[in-house]
């Protein structure tokens with residue numbers, strides 16, 4: 001298996017190469033050259049497998065010769081051994097058609113743990129015996145940061161620099177990052193910035209030879225293919241429990257950077273019978289507008305009760321535009337350069353038609369988000385977080401053929417966003433005991449002006465030089 005860039009000019013790499021590279025050298029994102037697929041019999045045989053075994057089976061075609069099958073199983077067993085639920089991503093039933101896939105049983109209480117617990121181990125696997133040191137630079141609207149820090153804190157050959165927009169993550173999210181006191185963890189609160197600003201700085205660093213000549217820079221955001229690969233697994237886990245391959249299943253996915261829902265697209269490409277993928281956004285609705293009208297234009301970020309989805313420039317949408325639009329990297333590079341300059345672009349007919357075959361979309365404002373939290377509480381005594389509620393709102397408003405179950409991805413534990421949950425349902429969700437003393441821990445982070453120069457100088461002053 002090798003990987004090509006969505007912008008057509010970076011060299012193709014194997015799995016080890018894309019994992020360590022993060023972003024392609026031409027500014028594009030890596031995707032597999034072709035999609036591996038499973039037969040109906042192979043999918044049927046996945047029913048009942050322990051999660052770690054299923055994960056190794058689904059991911060092996062992407063990993064190829066970079067890791068032997070037995071070793072991959074050891075890594076998935078270690079990664080998912082830290083989850084608080086034996087099923088890792090348990091499925092709950094709401095009613096005859098609506099289901100909830102709980103993805104927040106990892107160490108930092110959000111779906112990011114599913115991929116990042118593994119990615120931390122993959123980095124270590126690929127760095128051992130290499131003499132190289134990795135400088136991870138990431139941007140977070142709250143959840144990626146804590147999950148990535150948990151996954152790499154204390155590792156010898158890795159430094160992590162995590163940028164969050166100051167004041168725009170929840171208190172729990174901030175403390176989960178800033179209370180990890182380890183010599184290789186560097187938290188940066190970027191002043192007067194949105195997640196999009198922070199993400200743009202991270203991408204710029206990958207193209208800055210003054211940095212890349214000295215440091216081996218990599219990514220933990222979903223621009224890194226390995227992140228998405230690990231997220232494909234839970235689509236298989238849920239669908240086979242609900243009767244796949246004999247029965248189609250639909251998924252509603254709270255969406256920001258388009259990584260989670262793109263993993264669903266990959267699962268469909270691999271043969272999983274998915275009826276629809278519902279892209280659920282908050283009022284930062286660029287993806288809903290793009291999928292429903294073809295207009296992909298960023299209107300500025302509005303802070304909401306679902307801060308992790310306060311995103312307007314969705315990195316992984318580029319992967320869909322590439323694949324669904326006919327895989328013309330050179331044309332896409334041109335289109336993306338236009339978008340980067342004007343923050344607006346029109347999808348081509350091929351991109352729109354390619355996307356429409358599987359995706360639909362919906363948007364939830366503040367009142368609709370709160371209504372969905374109340375629906376889950378009143379009808380099922382289930383406390384859900386605002387991000388999950390946006391997915392549930394979309395799920396409840398999507399028409400499906402009879403007999404097709406709808407699975408909403410529960411992307412975060414409600415206690416991460418307790419004030420918004422309490423406002424909606426009058427109940428305050430408690431933090432699970434494993435993070436119980438969070439509010440007593442010391443916090444450590446630096447504040448920086450929101451300029452690329454300030455961030456680059458900060459990283460350069462603390463990172464360890466490493467040859468490529």
Ligand SMILES: Cc1ncc(COP(=O)(O)O)c(C=O)c1O
Nearest residue numbers: 143255256257258259260308411
């Ligand atoms: C809780 C939560 N839900 C949903 C999302 C959106 O996921 P994605 O960015 O993969 O679309 C995020 C952040 O990415 C998140 O942290």
Ligand SMILES: N[C@@H](CCOP(=O)(O)O)C(=O)O
Nearest residue numbers: 140141142143144221222308
């Ligand atoms: N919602 C994310 C934003 C970054 O997305 P990623 O999936 O690309 O890492 C967050 O919580 O940080």
